[in-house]
Amino acid sequence: MLYLDYAATTPPYDEVIDAVAEVMKQHYGNPSSLHRMGVVAEQLVSQARAVIASSLSCQPVEIRFTSGGTESNNWAIQATARRFRQRGNHLITTAVEHASVYETFRELERQGFRVTYLPVDATGAVKLEELDKALSDDTILVSIMAVNNEIGRIQPISAIGELLRQRSRTIVFHVDAVQAIGKVPLHPGKLKIDLLSCSAHKLRGPKGSGFLYVRKGLELPPLMYGGGQEGGLRSGTENVPSLVGMAKAIRMAVEEQDRFHAHTHLLRKQLAAAIRDIPELRLSGSDAEGEMAPHIVHFCFPGMKSEVLVHALEEADIYVSSRSACSSSANKPSRVLKAMGFDDARAISGIRVSYSLSQTIDDINYFGEQLQKAVARLKHTITGQPNQRR
Numbered sequence: 114m115l116y117l118d119y120a121a122t123t124p125p126y127d128e129v130i131d132a133v134a135e136v137m138k139q140h141y142g143n144p145s146s147l148h149r150m151g152v153v154a155e156q157l158v159s160q161a162r163a164v165i166a167s168s169l170s171c172q173p174v175e176i177r178f179t180s181g182g183t184e185s186n187n188w189a190i191q192a193t194a195r196r197f198r199q200r201g202n203h204l205i206t207t208a209v210e211h212a213s214v215y216e217t218f219r220e221l222e223r224q225g226f227r228v229t230y231l232p233v234d235a236t237g238a239v240k241l242e243e244l245d246k247a248l249s250d251d252t253i254l255v256s257i258m259a260v261n262n263e264i265g266r267i268q269p270i271s272a273i274g275e276l277l278r279q280r281s282r283t284i285v286f287h288v289d290a291v292q293a294i295g296k297v298p299l300h301p302g303k304l305k306i307d308l309l310s311c312s313a314h315k316l317r318g319p320k321g322s323g324f325l326y327v328r329k330g331l332e333l334p335p336l337m338y339g340g341g342q343e344g345g346l347r348s349g350t351e352n353v354p355s356l357v358g359m360a361k362a363i364r365m366a367v368e369e370q371d372r373f374h375a376h377t378h379l380l381r382k383q384l385a386a387a388i389r390d391i392p393e394l395r396l397s398g399s400d401a402e403g404e405m406a407p408h409i410v411h412f413c414f415p416g417m418k419s420e421v422l423v424h425a426l427e428e429a430d431i432y433v434s435s436r437s438a439c440s441s442s443a444n445k446p447s448r449v450l451k452a453m454g455f456d457d458a459r460a461i462s463g464i465r466v467s468y469s470l471s472q473t474i475d476d477i478n479y480f481g482e483q484l485q486k487a488v489a490r491l492k493h494t495i496t497g498q499p500n501q502r503r
């Protein structure tokens with residue numbers, strides 16, 4: 114079995130599973146209870162917050178726990194729009210965001226906000242000139258992802274942060290860092306980020322757990338009303354086992370980040386070479402050093418629906434994605450690939466391969482061999498009609 118779908122989700126670290134189980138068995142008190150069991154649970158929540166804050170070089174009070182990336186993105190964007198509507202009605206994002214960002218902006222458009230979806234170049238990158246052009250006096254929010262979940266393109270977050278601060282002190286800068294934390298260095302303070310979303314299950318933590326970094330001084334309206342947890346911003350009894358597991362996963366991921374980077378960088382080179390060797394395939398993204406996340410490789414098999422190749426590889430017990438897991442069943446050309454200027458034949462055929470420290474060069478070589486065989490078997494079935502069912 115070869116699991117190469119780490120951008121969809123990851124197997125939790127053993128240490129995370131042990132920590133979650135230990136808290137579930139031993140420390141099941143409610144952090145809001147006044148007795149000792151509650152106090153212990155509350156201490157675990159505080160420790161988890163402190164560990165995450167130190168991994169991001171920020172303050173514990175800036176970490177607000179959520180149920181994952183989708184919730185963090187929804188909260189960041191909707192709350193900012195609501196809070197600053199008096200100041201302006203214009204929001205900026207990109208055409209290649211994850212659905213949890215993109216669909217939130219679509220909803221805000223229905224509510225009357227003006228939204229600019231910045232175009233990207235053929236490698237998937239936002240151009241600073243386009244952002245500069247789009248900014249206006251009534252812009253209140255810019256939301257741009259750090260690493261694209263479909264093709265792995267790294268966006269120029271540092272330069273975007275600089276540009277925004279030069280242009281205005283009040284525009285809120287949100288970064289969806291779900292695919293970036295633990296993979297590429299990210300310190301919200303240094304990068305002039307106001308809001309940053311993270312999800313634990315992408316970095317070997319538990320599912321259904323994440324956080325939103327909210328820069329101190331930025332006051333957002335609550336996401337949920339109730340018992341006043343999370344400083345009154347997100348009520349609901351804390352998911353203590355999961356928070357403890359997430360903190361452990363983030364600490365481990367950040368500690369091994371350099372090793373992760375060096376290793377996955379090698380795997381990426383090997384995999385890119387294997388893909389280039391198969392004439393029917395087209396590698397996506399940039400060839401320039403440092404512009405692609407090392408743990409995601411994307412390619413197209415023009416004219417061949419992604420799902421066909423996904424299932425052909427599955428027969429060899431190899432697991433990859435057609436695109437982001439949340440939209441992989443949508444039987445349409447990929448919105449992200451279309452935004453990069455790909456034609457329909459290419460945009461229906463994207464395959465994402467993603468991996469971590471656990472995979473080896475041998476795994477990648479084996480994948481290359483199986484891919485070559487699958488392509489050789491399938492290439493005769495291409496008719497050039499992207500919409501025809503096969």
Ligand SMILES: Cc1ncc(COP(=O)(O)O)c(C=O)c1O
Pocket residue numbers: 120121180181182183184186211213258260261262289291292312313314321323437438439
């Ligand atoms: C870039 C990005 N943002 C947000 C999400 C959503 O995260 P979650 O699955 O924790 O809701 C994902 C998950 O695929 C993602 O890749």
